[in-house]
Amino acid sequence: MEFSAILALLVTLLITLHFIISWWRQHRRYKSLPPGPTPLPFLGTPKYMDFRYTVINLTKLSQKYGSMFTIWKLTEPVVVLCGYEAVRDALLNHAEVFSARPIIPTLQTPNKGYGISGQRWRPLRRFTIASLRNVGMGKKTIESRVQEETVYLNQAAAETEGKPFNPLLIMASAVGNIISSVLFGEHFEYKDPKLHELMSYTSRHVKNLTSALHMLCNVFPFLLKLPLLPKIAFKENSYLENFVRVYINEHKRTLNPEAPRDLIDYFLLKIKEVEHEKDPDFCDYSMMAATVGLLAAGSETTANTLKFCLILLAHYPDVQAKVQQEIDEVTQSLHLPRLENRPQLPYTNAVIHEMQRVLDLAPVPLFHAVAKDIEFRGYTLPKGTIILPFLTSVLNDPSQWETPEQFNPGHFLDEQGQFRNRVAFMPFSAGKRICAGENLARMELFLLLSAMLQKFTLKLPPGTERRDAKWLNANKHDIISDAQLCAVPRALPTK
Template identity: 40%
Template sequence: MDSIFSALGSYVNWDVKGLLLFTVVFILSADYIKNRRPGSFPPGPRAFPIVGNLFTVDHKRTHESLTQLAGRYGDVYSLRFGQKWTVVLNGYEVLKEALVNQGDSLVDRPELPMLQDINHGRGVIFSNGNIWKQQRRFALSTLKYFGFGKKSLEPIILDEFTYCAKEFNSHEGKPFDPHLVINNAVSNIICALVFGHRFEYGDEKFMKLMTWFGKALETHASIWAQLYNSFPLLMRRLPGPHQTVHHIWNSVKDFIRVELKEHKQNWDPSDKRDYIDCYLKEIQMSKGQADDTFDEENLVACVMDLFVAGSETTSTTLRWAFLYMVKHPEIQAKVQAEIDRVIGQSRQPSIEDRINLPYTDAVIHEVQRMGNIVPLSLPHVTNRDIQLGGYTIPKGVTIIPNLTSVLFDKNEWETPDTFNPGHFLNEEGKFVKPAAFIPFSAGKRLCLGENLARMELFLFFTSLMQHFNFSMPAGVKPVMDFRFGLTMAPVPYEMCVTSR
């Protein structure tokens, strides 16, 4: 009897093993058949079963990994993250063909689970279709009404600089981290347009938000975000930095809702004080229309998009500018000499001075190029089958425009890996902007804040160079390393600022 049970147990044991082996083989075979590259699809590295190329890329230096892969597989190649295919575009000509010439086919954003769980398809940056068209059109027209990118915004920027200068002077030449000060200064410009007021540099709640932005944007480009987007049902239930991101954006939304509540308490529909006032009016006017996309949840999402985009990119560029000036004191001195010659010390800079400050303008643009603030732009998705680089890319494939491959292309720049303002100057010393300078991306999803960012960068940078000398603490050399995220920020550093 014992031998019968022993034989039966052995049979059951092998049956379970056989079932497990069959299941594994079936899953691997199904994954291979389902996800193998069609003959006309862009090539790329071999993908692992289930996870694809999730671990092919160094997610702390993703832009470098993707640029290196282009050297092996060409300017148009593919990767698979989980079960979804992604095509990476490299080089100016390929990006121009895709984003400009075939822009209508790439106008949409992919519906990434992590972002969908945060904004639910709302807002102005990651929305699609009618929502995106209406919200972008409204945002552009409303912000232009308040001087967005126009000379009338100059006094607000220059007034904010006086607060920033006072804060810099308070350190009396001793080392300090400029991160939160410059973030607050830049944020106050978009806050003036959106909220109708600025925030003091000592405002603890506002400073906490500024710190959170960087952490959230870093996580959005990490392996955690890729895992979340590839396996959302599992990752929604697991702890990790991806959960912290949700708490951060919920806190930002709560901050905006407090502002919204205060606006509604003393709102006069005939008095347009800022973006929120205008949006409340639009909600009132659009009510009942068939294609209406204006409601308070979309208002919160749009304000969050403008708030973050209008704060992080420009302030990060200025932080890189400080580093490049302390690393290249001879360039700093040359900028200051040009400013002294054209503007002097007795008046504030004006946007009209730009044409007479070609070297200063060239330095700002070279900071943007080398700083590489949004290294992989933001993702697109094909809304129809397209032909690109001799390959067929089907509808529904995520597209990554690798801006790094353009801004550091040895065929486009004389010394791509060296800080060289000469990239933006002709033989006569006049400012020129090469076609390959596309830090704001290109096409119909071009950054809507480009004009504001260019204005802020010029006025802040010129004012700072006019009034201050920048240097590292004694015995400290500048570290040019970065923290990779949706935006690429310098690692934290301290500098010394002295009045000229």
């Protein structure tokens, strides 16, 4: 045998031995983790890391292994938390330890680690939430913006003349306009092609986060160094960045430090304040990352939730009629429902919460990681261990919900028929990483849905079979993208 062949064989054996030793050491380090399916050497448990089948796979594993188990991303363990008690214990009782994030290459690469989900997340998140409050989040100013948008929304629904239509576009337009006004002070006509293109790229950007290509790049980050691949992987993100950059440049030109108008203005002022610092957390990268992230998260998920709620109400006409009766009694048809009316609309509020619970739009949030070694519920989790809270298991935990598989607004009503909060209601996750736009999303759901139900009765198109909540949830992605309904104008009661 030639020397070169012997050398090649020796190198191959050494590389193989290196991988075997690395794998063995990795498993020794994590020997105190919860049990789970046996991983394949170097491959982990690829079946259970396929997030297209998250709910089915993780539900089956929880039935076998309980509230904590381990799956593997190649040689890296992922500890899954199931059920209200385990998720609450981690995200609330040990909030600081479980608030870290692992490096997610497809989130880090476009914004160079400056995003709210990156390593600089604490100051950026704190500043972003404070700035959102400054522009009126949770205050009358934002409420008035949302109520203005309900007028455009109802007008768009009226133009359908009671005929079948897909409500996703008008709901996305309404939500897109609201978040645009908060971020950069823009409002679009519902038929504006610019708005339609923006919503299309936003939707595709969010879907890409769980695409096969992004999952592959997260597992093998070196792929992002290949020519052209980043351009393909981040096409939608690049479009959104270019879209936002136009507004940033215009805001730089017209900024008035005495009267900031929106989130971009507050970012520009903060960047100016810290420009003398070495490697500041606030710069053009962080402003772009935060704005694009909020634009995507603040429109796609809320629009999808709104459409699902409309479709679900069309399948439950008795529930819809009861909501409309309550709205009529409170508003007397004299004004649109307001946030101050929410305590007077307990059934309406309960229905909206229950629809979110049934929808379960985000079964798992972005990965968490433990910030330091911790003894947790009988297991030792080394620093950096990836954590996956399975929110579906919380929203359907039989120890917390009387009829978890049914659509039951009574889950959120007490014996007197008044609204009651439920600790296991976590559609926005919980703890230090809870969705930054939660308050805006809650406001939009209440005001937009109640305004539309005040003016219209939602009906299924002729020939459409009425379905129960379990079927609707199982088919939610098809429903959100394709299902149609009819918005029939109501004859409003007079005082």
